[in-house]
Amino acid sequence: MLRDGQPRTRAELAQLTGLARSTVALRVDTLMKLGFIAPYGGAVSTGGRPPSLFALNSGARVVVGADLGATHALVILTDLAGTVLAEERAALNIAAGPEEVLGWLAAAVGRLLDAAGREARELGAIGIGLPGPVEHDTGRPINPPIMPGWDRVDVPGLVQRHFAVPVLVDNDVNIMALGEQATAWAEVPELMFIKVATGIGAGIISNGQLQRGAQGTAGDLGHVRVPRGEDVQCRCGNTGCLEALAGGPALAGVLSQEGRTASTSQDVIDLVRAGDLQAIQVVRQAGRDIGDVLATCVNLINPSVIVIGGSLAQAGEHLLAGIREVVYRRSLPLATEHLRIAPSVAGQRAGVVGAASLAISHVLSPEAIEAAAR
Amino acid sequence: MLRDGQPRTRAELAQLTGLARSTVALRVDTLMKLGFIAPYGGAVSTGGRPPSLFALNSGARVVVGADLGATHALVILTDLAGTVLAEERAALNIAAGPEEVLGWLAAAVGRLLDAAGREARELGAIGIGLPGPVEHDTGRPINPPIMPGWDRVDVPGLVQRHFAVPVLVDNDVNIMALGEQATAWAEVPELMFIKVATGIGAGIISNGQLQRGAQGTAGDLGHVRVPRGEDVQCRCGNTGCLEALAGGPALAGVLSQEGRTASTSQDVIDLVRAGDLQAIQVVRQAGRDIGDVLATCVNLINPSVIVIGGSLAQAGEHLLAGIREVVYRRSLPLATEHLRIAPSVAGQRAGVVGAASLAISHVLSPEAIEAAAR
Numbered sequence: 001m002l003r004d005g006q007p008r009t010r011a012e013l014a015q016l017t018g019l020a021r022s023t024v025a026l027r028v029d030t031l032m033k034l035g036f037i038a039p040y041g042g043a044v045s046t047g048g049r050p051p052s053l054f055a056l057n058s059g060a061r062v063v064v065g066a067d068l069g070a071t072h073a074l075v076i077l078t079d080l081a082g083t084v085l086a087e088e089r090a091a092l093n094i095a096a097g098p099e100e101v102l103g104w105l106a107a108a109v110g111r112l113l114d115a116a117g118r119e120a121r122e123l124g125a126i127g128i129g130l131p132g133p134v135e136h137d138t139g140r141p142i143n144p145p146i147m148p149g150w151d152r153v154d155v156p157g158l159v160q161r162h163f164a165v166p167v168l169v170d171n172d173v174n175i176m177a178l179g180e181q182a183t184a185w186a187e188v189p190e191l192m193f194i195k196v197a198t199g200i201g202a203g204i205i206s207n208g209q210l211q212r213g214a215q216g217t218a219g220d221l222g223h224v225r226v227p228r229g230e231d232v233q234c235r236c237g238n239t240g241c242l243e244a245l246a247g248g249p250a251l252a253g254v255l256s257q258e259g260r261t262a263s264t265s266q267d268v269i270d271l272v273r274a275g276d277l278q279a280i281q282v283v284r285q286a287g288r289d290i291g292d293v294l295a296t297c298v299n300l301i302n303p304s305v306i307v308i309g310g311s312l313a314q315a316g317e318h319l320l321a322g323i324r325e326v327v328y329r330r331s332l333p334l335a336t337e338h339l340r341i342a343p344s345v346a347g348q349r350a351g352v353v354g355a356a357s358l359a360i361s362h363v364l365s366p367e368a369i370e371a372a373a374r
Numbered sequence: 375m376l377r378d379g380q381p382r383t384r385a386e387l388a389q390l391t392g393l394a395r396s397t398v399a400l401r402v403d404t405l406m407k408l409g410f411i412a413p414y415g416g417a418v419s420t421g422g423r424p425p426s427l428f429a430l431n432s433g434a435r436v437v438v439g440a441d442l443g444a445t446h447a448l449v450i451l452t453d454l455a456g457t458v459l460a461e462e463r464a465a466l467n468i469a470a471g472p473e474e475v476l477g478w479l480a481a482a483v484g485r486l487l488d489a490a491g492r493e494a495r496e497l498g499a500i501g502i503g504l505p506g507p508v509e510h511d512t513g514r515p516i517n518p519p520i521m522p523g524w525d526r527v528d529v530p531g532l533v534q535r536h537f538a539v540p541v542l543v544d545n546d547v548n549i550m551a552l553g554e555q556a557t558a559w560a561e562v563p564e565l566m567f568i569k570v571a572t573g574i575g576a577g578i579i580s581n582g583q584l585q586r587g588a589q590g591t592a593g594d595l596g597h598v599r600v601p602r603g604e605d606v607q608c609r610c611g612n613t614g615c616l617e618a619l620a621g622g623p624a625l626a627g628v629l630s631q632e633g634r635t636a637s638t639s640q641d642v643i644d645l646v647r648a649g650d651l652q653a654i655q656v657v658r659q660a661g662r663d664i665g666d667v668l669a670t671c672v673n674l675i676n677p678s679v680i681v682i683g684g685s686l687a688q689a690g691e692h693l694l695a696g697i698r699e700v701v702y703r704r705s706l707p708l709a710t711e712h713l714r715i716a717p718s719v720a721g722q723r724a725g726v727v728g729a730a731s732l733a734i735s736h737v738l739s740p741e742a743i744e745a746a747a748r
Contacts, residue, residue, distance in 0.1 A: 018741050020748055133708065142708070190588040202674070206587070211580045213676025214564040217709045218580075224670045225704060227601040238704065296598045296670050300576070302587020330599060330612065334507065334516070335591045367392050374394055 002031075003364060004186070005081055007040035007055035028054060030373045035060040036080070036364065056080060061124035061363055062116070064109050065356025067175065068101060070094050070131050070146055074352045075105065077112040080124075080360055082182060082353070085116040094131060097149035098158055106162035125166045126159060127359035129175035129351045135216050139169035142216070166368070168358045172351055173219060174210055176344075177203025179354030180307050184345040192303045193350070194221070195310035196290065196319065197265055198248045204301065222247070224293045242293050246286035248312055254282050265311045272315040283315045287322020294323060295330035302335050309344030376405075377738060378560070379455055381414035381429035402428060404747045409434040410454070410738065430454060435498035435737055436490070438483050439730025441549065442475060444468050444505050444520055448726045449479065451486040454498075454734055456556060456727070459490040468505060471523035472532055480536035499540045500533060501733035503549035503725045509590050513543035516590070540742070542732045546725055547593055548584055550718075551577025553728030554681050558719040564677045567724070568595070569684035570664065570693065571639055572622045578675065596621070598667045616667050620660035622686055628656050639685045646689040657689045661696020668697060669704035676709050683718030 001016055002008060008016070014024045031037040032054075040053035058081035066075045073092040077085045088108045094101060105128075113120060132144025139156040141147055156167035177193035185191055189208035195201050202219035204211045211218050222243035229240035232250075244250055248265025255262040255271060258278055262268055271279035294306060306327075308320055324341050331339070346353055362368055375390055376382060382390070388398045405411040406428075414427035432455035440449045447466040451459045462482045468475060479502075487494060506518025513530040515521055530541035551567035559565055563582040569575050576593035578585045585592050596617035603614035606624075618624055622639025629636040629645060632652055636642055645653035668680060680701075682694055698715050705713075720727055736742055 018744060020744050023744070204674070206580065206585045206592075207583055209581055211585075211675070213580070213709070214678035215676055215708055215712065217706060218674065218676040220673045220676075220706055220709065223706055224673050225601075225666075227599075236706075292599075293670065296667065297674055299594045299598050300578070300592065300671055300674065301585070302589055302592040302594075304588035332591060332594055332597055332610075334589055335587070335594065338589065370392060370394055370397070 002037055002054065002056045003080075003360075005056055005058070007053045009052050009054075013054075030369065034369065034372055036369070058083065062113070062118050062122050063124050063356055063359035063363060064112070064126040065175075065352045065354070065359060066105055066108075066126065066128045067172070067351035067355055068092070068094055068105070068128065068130055069172070069351075073101070073104070073108075074349075075108045075112065076352050076356055077109075077116055077118070078356045078360070080363065082356060082360060085118070086112040087352075088112060094147050095149075098153045098155065102155065102158045106159065109163060120163060123163055123165050124363035125168060125359035126163065127175070127355035127357070127362075128155065128159070128167065128169045129172045129355045130155070130169060131172050133217060134169050134171045136168075136170050136174075136212055139167060141169075166359075166362055168362055170210075170212075170355075170358060171201075171216075173201040173203040174212065175203075175352075175354035175358060176309055176346075176350040177205055177307075177354065178210060178357045179350035179352065180309065180344055180346045181205060182346075182353055182357040183350070185305055185307075188305050190301070190303045191305045191307065192294075192297060192301065193307045193309060193344070194290070194294070196246070196248075196286075196308065196312040197310040200243050200247055200290065200310075202297070204303075206301065206303075221293055221297075224296075226289045226292055228289060228292075242289060246289045251279075251282050251286055251312075255279055269312065269315050272318060280318050283312070283318045284322040286312070287319040287324075288326050289322075290319075291323040291326025292330070295327050298327060298331040298335050298339065304338055304340065306339070306341045307344050308341065309347070309350055313343055376411055376428065376430045377454075377734075379430055379432070381427040383426050383428070387428075404743065408743065408746055410743070432457065436487070436492050436496050437498050437730055437733035437737060438486070438500040439549075439726045439728070439733060440479055440500065440502045441546070441725035441729055442466070442468055442479070442502065442504055443546070443725075447475070447478070447482075448723075449482045449486065450726050450730055451483075451490055451492070452730045452734070454737065456730060456734060459492070460486040461726075462486060468520065468524075469522050472527045472529065476529065476532045480533060483537060494537060497537055497539050498737035499542060499733035500537065501549070501729035501731070501736075502529065502533070502541065502543045503546045503729045504529070504543060505546050507591060508543050508545045510542075510544050510548075510586055513541060515543075540733075540736055542736055544584075544586075544729075544732060545575075545590075547575040547577045548586065549577075549726075549728035549732060550683055550720075550724040551579055551681075551728065552584060552731045553724035553726065554683065554718055554720045555579060556720075556727055556731040557724070559679055559681075562679050564675070565679045565681065566668075566671065566675065566677045567681045567683060567718070568664070568668070570620070570622075570660075570682065570686040571684040574617050574621055574664065574684075576671070578677075580675065580677075595667055595671075598670075600663045600666055602663060602666075616663060620663040625653075625656050625660055625686075629653055643686065643689050646692060654692050657686070657692045658696040660686070661693040661698075662700050663696075664693075665697040665700025666704070669701050672701060672705040672709050672713065678712055678714065680713065680715045681718050682715065683721070683724055687717055 038057040076087040193203040223241040234241035234244035252262040412431040432453040450461040567577040597615040608615035608618035626636040
């Protein structure tokens with residue numbers, strides 16, 4: 001509750017949480033002893049009475065957020081309020097394998113701590129996003145298609161050789177959802193983040209919690225069937241998958257058949273920005289195809305915000321317009337009445353901010369605090 | 375944790391919850407004082423030492439579960455373990471309006487308490503399921519299509535005129551999901567319950583919690599578009615909605631065009647049971663259409679169990695076979711590897727059991743216990 005940085009009294013905390021004042025007093029004492037909260041500067045202690053206002057002591061620990069993409073890595077060091085203290089980026093090929101990539105990460109964390117003048121013992125947790133399916137409980141990638149050598153590797157174990165702190169690992173779309181929420185939608189408990197790039201996926205936050213599903217595959221929209229795509233073959237073996245119609249390479253493929261030079265998402269974006277009419281139409285149709293799938297998602301999950309991110313979102317309003325067109329036509333009125341469909345605010349930093357947020361949530365979780373207090 | 379009825383020691387509770395032993399001791403004391411838990415019979419108190427084993431005292435309170443359908447009502451009185459102490463059913467038209475229906479409910483609750491020899495002051499909460507959209511936080515139905523006179527009515531307020539206890543209201547599919555979970559899948563945190571009847575809807579349990587969405591419309595699958603239905607007009611104004619293809623009246627319509635006498639779900643079920651080949655084919659195709667939508671749900675939500683219930687599920691294996699055929703073909707291998715698609719075990723009692731479960735969860739919630747202890 002104090003994570004928003006606002007100072008509060010014991011009485012306010014009791015009222016807001018619905019907990020008994022004795023319980024609140026106990027918890028405040030524990031958090032004070034651990035240094036996670038501190039008396040708020042403005043409060044004047046009158047005689048022997050305990051200070052009445054408390055706020056998050058955001059400097060009590062630091063955390064690391066790492067977004068390891070296919071060919072780039074971005075790592076940040078933040079305090080418990082998410083303020084960035086230091087950051088480093090590198091051109092790093094995930095296919096180089098876990099030893100090399102995580103070795104680089106450990107060295108980078110060391111450099112970030114030095115740069116910020118903090119000690120390794122102040123590090124509370126490390127959050128990592130990877131470009132493939134991850135079993136979140138164990139932090140192991142499961143059959144990740146573009147990560148040779150990573151299958152079922154104990155990522156937390158490898159990182160903990162260098163830093164003996166909790167290491168939380170998740171897939172890139174899930175951390176992007178957390179990062180977008182932390183950046184722009186802190187008060188919104190029902191949010192879907194859609195990443196549109198080479199692949200298409202969703203990070204789903206319901207009841208304020210990231211929903212990972214039974215095997216951690218929740219949000220995998222890339223292989224949902226789109227009616228228009230009956231005859232389009234997908235690399236997964238099925239036909240009509242959303243990714244085979246609306247992913248970056250699919251759009252580039254259509255455009256190169258029309259005589260343009262295009263093979264990646266970036267080529268498509270460049271053509272759209274150059275005002276190529278055909279490219280604009282292709283992106284808008286991709287938006288409609290994605291909207292077709294999102295209309296079902298809206299009926300099923302009833303989010304209040306859908307955020308569109310990923311590299312193709314940089315193609316501007318055309319993608320969003322296609323999505324909106326279909327979602328508002330096909331979803332239930334009650335579910336769309338207050339629905340907002342918005343471009344990502346966090347943009348290319350969504351992942352790394354989310355990875356740090358995952359780490360902060362762990363440091364401040366009741367379980368971690370109970371364990372630290374024991 | 376003690377809700378499963380198994381007796382445990384303080385040390386076991388500390389280990390299972392990860393809470394400090396001092397916290398566990400405090401909570402055990404509170405629950406003992408309120409009478410919700412009691413020393414377990416087998417434990418011998420040696421001298422002045424406190425009893426070491428505790429179990430849920432399921433008789434400490436009673437709760438009511440009410441399933442109010444379109445034309446039938448079923449009400450049960452249970453203890454905190456969900457054991458049914460008394461029950462009553464009636465042919466009751468929901469369209470008679472809230473005064474009459476809830477008046478009958480209050481009288482029925484009085485009779486059930488008498489029958490079980492319990493006092494009104496022992497009543498902990500009342501859970502109610504309604505056949506339409508409900509704003510769960512306030513207990514008010516929102517534009518319910520088959521409930522004239524109920525729109526935005528304060529259902530808890532009307533019931534509390536008779537019994538001053540918390541009243542929890544939800545839609546029928548959500549309580550069916552809770553009832554099925556309580557009956558057969560207590561350990562499964564990722565479950566979808568699909569009701570196939572006149573309408574088609576889903577109750578979604580993720581992370582062990584019912585997911586209602588931002589406006590409470592989560593799980594509304596009836597108006598998701600099915601590719602095969604391009605030309606089929608739905609009563610909602612769109613074309614190709616799942617309900618217009620696979621709901622009971624739609625199937626009856628197809629069969630009556632083929633010369634059968636059929637207008638309701640029950641007529642369809644009777645024809646299937648009589649071995650009518652056409653009816654069997656129609657039901658199997660409905661299963662495929664539902665499977666088409668569920669394949670998307672599986673990719674999106676990644677449940678470990680999908681339960682098929684509602685009146686049309688009584689048409690036996692044919693519906694299930696059609697659903698399985700498409701879901702296993704169209705969903706991602708990783709998401710279906712451990713997925714079970716099963717018929718409802720709770721059957722027609724799913725709703726009422728879920729309504730009682732909703733009430734029990736409220737009585738035993740940390741918030742309610744904190745409030746009672748104050």
